[in-house]
Amino acid sequence: MTEPAYARVKAQLLRRIRNGRWRAGDRIPSEHELMREFGVARMTVGRALRELTGEGWLLRTQGVGTFVGGEPRAESHPVEIRNVAEEIVARGHAHRAETIRLEETELDDDAAAAMEREAGSKVFFSEVVHWEGDQPLQFERRWVAPDFAPAYLDQDFTRTTPSAHLLQIAAIEAGEQIVRAEAADRRVAKYLQIKTGEPLLVLVRRTWARGNVVSHARLFHPAQRFQLVGRFGSPLPSGRGSG
Known part of the structure; x- marks a missing residue:
């Protein structure tokens, strides 16, 4: 079974957090930047970001951006x-x-x-x-x-x-x-x-x-x-x- 596109994007983003490329407090690229990087639709990037936010890996602030959180809840x-x-x-x-x-x-x-x-x-x-x-x-x-x-x-x-x-x-x-x-x-x-x-x-x-x-x-x-x-x-x- 083919892995959903949002899951592939989510896994890549999570890997960057876990290997230290993105550290707690770092601002990550915008949705548009991630869309261009991965060649996927905004809906796909949005779902990956929502799930990582819900799990505590990311913090999203309206009008400011998305940042790496600390340890997940x-x-x-x-x-x-x-x-x-x-x-x-x-x-x-x-x-x-x-x-x-x-x-x-x-x-x-x-x-x-x-x-x-x-x-x-x-x-x-x-x-x-x-x-x-x-x-x-x-x-x-x-x-x-x-x-x-x-x-x-x-x-x-x-x-x-x-x-x-x-x-x-x-x-x-x-x-x-x-x-x-x-x-x-x-x-x-x-x-x-x-x-x-x-x-x-x-x-x-x-x-x-x-x-x-x-x-x-x-x-x-x-x-x-x-x-x-x-x-x-x-x-x-x-x-x-x-x-």
């Missing part, structure tokens, strides 16, 4: 339950974690509703910061049912992750994940090394096992360094639209 699937450490390693980066809190606590009204338990019930609670390379990527706040994971407070979450530990106990029967946009409060901003009020993407996650909610988590990510990506089906041939 970290990404996660909006539906699948994944281990953040595995996602980071899969991108070729180092994962490390810092445990901020690991203790027994009582459920407040909001957490109790999420855990489907009475307010004031005892649960295990953790706060962990996950780093990708030299940048904090995720601030994880999690409530866990003690009867499901009795050894939770004994875990070293600099060596494993809360998700990995829970998956070792029993298979997850069901999961729910809600995506929200929020502004960072002072505490979350501190650990993600951003300013208070900066935008966040928050995954609110619940998981069920043995017929009960066993974990409720709020996963905070800096919006400028993180995106949610869900893919399905096969790529459309060049020139066809999408819905």
